[in-house]
Amino acid sequence: MMWSCTDLEERPVGILAPEAIFRTANDVEVAVLGSVGLLATEQLYGRQFTSALMLRSDMVDIGDRGTVAARIQMNDFNMDDNNAMVLAIWPRFYEVISAANAALAGSEIVTGSEARINALAAEARFMRAFSYFHLVRNFGEIPYIDFFVSDPATVKNISKTSVATIYQNIIQDLEFAKQWLPDRQPNNVRTRATKGTAAAYLANVHLTLENWQRAYEEAKWVIDNKDRFGYQLMEDFQDLYKAHLADGLAEHIFAVDFLGLQTAPGNINVDFTASMTGIRGADRSGWSVNVPSLKVYQTWPEGDYRKRVSFDSAIMMGGRLQPYPNFVNTQRPHIAKYTRFPGNAQGEFQQSDHNYPDMRYAEVLLIAAEALGEISGATAEAVGYVNQVRARARNEAGVMNSFPADLNSGISKDEFIRLVIEERRFELAFEHKRWYDIQRRRMGNEVFLGPNSLEPRSNFSEARDYLWPIPRQELENNPNLLPQNPGY
Structure with missing residues (x-):
């Protein structure tokens, strides 16, 4: 169930028909699980994508400079459109999207329980939205494919879609997912999406778009229904990073699961x-x-x-x-x-x-705090969300520390927002979030060029570096994807 839209001229895959693949709801679920499983690959959450997000931020630098050049270029803001990390990430996300689109095509032709088929379609639409949300933030205008590619010729000359339209489609997919996904998945796994997952990502999408009211409403809905979905902060922060405890972890809203000592x-x-x-x-x-x-x-x-x-x-x-x-x-x-x-x-x-x-309950609390802070300032409610996160941070294996102290309401709006972003930096450190915060808040000049920079980068350019280059091979195969992103 894995198809890629890249290199179509060199490696045509023939014509496929969904009717020949999908006969029951179980077949649709196979395609859905294929899209989920593709996240757990070396190109995405196993190394390439997560490393790119880490290195692009001001929280992670290259250690051993003898590593491969693509990583150094990603970290140092001097990559070109043939960067090996980008060349690995782009097609793999489109394979996730392709599997999700296949599942959606199958859901339209199989018979069975309407509730189950709609739930599978909702999960496929979540996976599609999840992938495009990452792609659009890093590449800007990209090809938007929302159909089963039965014949490669249909996408051979596809053009880019505007950022605004891509976000509109992401929101529509997530709203459908929120409507039809279950409250919990079998065995309470956190590696498959639920209604709460869809709402949390809706909150994040609206936060990224600075739709503060919508971001707050979606995050608040997750918070108000946390018991329904089984969400809570883990008592001990360290327990979040113990692999033997990871399955079904109550704080995880969406995670990518790797199985130890196994490869495929x-x-x-x-x-x-x-x-x-x-x-x-x-x-x-x-x-x-x-x-x-x-x-x-x-x-x-x-x-x-x-x-x-x-x-x-x-x-x-x-x-x-x-x-x-x-x-x-x-x-x-x-x-x-x-x-x-x-x-x-x-x-x-x-x-x-x-x-x-990729999403924890702590992040939902901080999304609610940031969005409400933008709307109303440092209200007691907004401050309270941050203080929930800080209270957990004070619990060191059952011993309560005095740091970090609770925030007080009444501080200025600007100072509160600054503190929320800083809280995100500490709470979500090395979890692939900081780059997106820098990007959406347009903090690049401050964090890379400013006097307090944690990782100075004198060549950082706001005109170029908030986006990655579209892979050169994609532009060579399909000139309709031109122009290249600025500066590459």
Whole structure:
């Protein structure tokens, strides 16, 4: 159930007919699960996409500069339209979309329970919206395909769709998903979408578009119905990053599930995220590629338990605990979220057992706080959402700390919004969110060029760097996708 719209002239796949593929609702579910499963690949949440989002932010820098050039270019804002990371990410997301579109075509022709078929169609539409939401933020205008590609000729000369239209379609898909998805999936898995998942992403989409009222309403709906969906903050922040606890984790609203020590053809279930963040030369070694700058660590308040969960500032080397100035490759604290408790994994953390969250309940609280803050300022309700997140952060394995203290209502609107964005930086650190915050808030000049930059990048350009280049091979295959994004 996996088709790609790339390289159509070189590798035509023939003509397919949905009637020959889909005969029952079970067949539709296979296609839906195919779209879900494609997220758990090396090209997306196993390394390439998540690494790109990390490196593009001001929270993660290249550690070992001997790594491949594509990563250095992504990190340093000097890539071109032949960047290998972009070339891996673009077609894989379109395969997710293709599988979702196939499922939707199947849902229109099979017979069976209307409720089940609508739920499967809703899940397919969620997966399509999820993929386009990531694509449109990083590439801007792109081809929007919302039909079963039975003949490659139908998309060979497709043109780009405006950003406004893509967002309109994303919202329509998510609203359909919110209407027809179940409250909970079988076995309460968090790797398949529910009504709560769709609403949380609607909140995020509207936040990105600065539709503050709609963002607040969707986030508030999730919060008001958290018991219905089984959402809550985990008591101990560290438990969010223990792979053996990940399945059905109450704070996860949508996650990508990897199975430890298992792989499949096509880089399916190939996970190198922990390897990329691990410490080269440690007794259990990683590759020291995605490593925060020293300033990220030094400016993070010492009293924050989340700092101790998020970083390894000392590690066992040769049987002795060594502080980060003695690390053999990159003398900086490394990300600990994915290496400390990886579950079943190989020696350098490959093929871990992690479920990587793309949306947590904590983020919904912060979306509600930010949106309401934009509408009404630092009201008691808006401040209360931030304080829920801060209260959990004070619980260090059952011992209550005094930091971070609760915010007080009455502070200025601008200061409150600044504090919410900063809270997102700490709470969601290294979870692939910071780049999107920089992008949607247009903070690039401040965070890369300003005097307090955590990761100075003198060549950052707002005219170019909020978007990635459309892959060159796509433009060569189909000139209708021109012009290239500015600056590439």
